[in-house]
Amino acid sequence: MAQTLGKRISDSRKRKGFTQDQLAEEMGVSSQAVSKWENDISCPDIGLLPHLADFFGVTLDELMRGDQEKVAQVIPESERKDPNKMIMRIRVLSADGDKVNVNLPMALVKMxxxxxxxxxxVGGNENLKGIDFxxxxxxxxxxxxxxxxxxxxADGDLVDITIE
Amino acid sequence: MRVEILSAEGKNISFPIPEFLADNPISLRLAASKISEHSPLRFTARDLKVILHTIKAYKRENGGDLLLVDVESSSGDKVKIWI
Structure with missing residues (x-):
């Protein structure tokens, strides 16, 4: 299922470690309005979209189309989330069509x-053996x-690792 | 914990495993032995206990279920493990 704008706003807000109240304050709207955006009950006003995109550090296109998870970026120290609350998403698409998604909390990876x-x-997957975790x-x-x-x-298998 | 198996032929199985059943020495030993038997992964019951507790701590802090594994074979069979 395609990710909705509300889900992207919710994920981006959590990634920054903000509450709905704090985001509402930043955007000059009520926390109920933010809740409605995140639940796809309503959409942000068109004039607010550039501010939202700037606030989340993504382009307007990424906010609307949902490509922000593909962009590697470094978050300033003051805005960083606790790494133990983040998640490592490992996706393997094998050339013969098998798909494996593993979502590991960073605390588990570190442990x-x-x-x-x-x-x-990860030892069961040849493609992950060379990765320096x-x-x-x-x-x-x-x-x-x-x-x-x-x-x-070389076999055509695709592996990507995304941190959220 | 919830395991969902969706076969390409439309036979769907979903079974919840209560935490007290998953997190006890007998279940953990059985799981470790089955994992070793059916995959190249090598875990002891103690390893699995530590993994389970780390995931539970993550869930406590972040709320909601965690989709730990989501596998789809080229033939269309799907397996999902929620914790």
Whole structure:
């Protein structure tokens, strides 16, 4: 199912670590209005869209079309979310048509790295073996989010890793 | 925890597993043994307990169910595991 504008607003707000009340205050609307946007009951006024896009650090096109998760970006320290509350989305599309999506809380990825269990978690997939998860976690701790890895193997398998 | 299996032929199975059933030594040992038997992954019951508790802590802080695994085979079969 395609992601709605409301879902994108909700995800972007949570990614920035803001409450609905705080976003409402920033946009000069009521928190009920933000709630209605996020539940797709109503849409933001057209004049507010550029402010929303600027506030979330995405282009208007990304806000409307929902491509922001593909953009890797570094969030300023003051706006960063706790990395332990973030999620690592690993997507593998094999050349023969199998699709695997794994959503791992960052806390779990870090725990897996520290205990050596991450090899067991991803060891079953050849495409993930060469990925340096230590460096990925370090990048996330430095504020990197979005699609940080995109690999196409010689066999035609596609792997991407997105941090949200 | 909820496991959903949607077959390409339209046979759908969804079964909830209560947390107290998933998070006990017998279930964890059984799960670790089945994972080792059917996949290249190697976990001990203790590993699975730590993983389960880390995910539960994430859920407590973030609310809502987490779609941990979502697999779709080329033949159209789908498996989803919600925690």
């Amino acid at each position: 897996g790295l520290q205990s050596g269990m991450l090899d067991s978690m 230590d460096s990925l976690v370090h990048m996330v701790e430095q504020g990197a989010i979005g699609k940080l890895v995109e690999v196409e193997s």
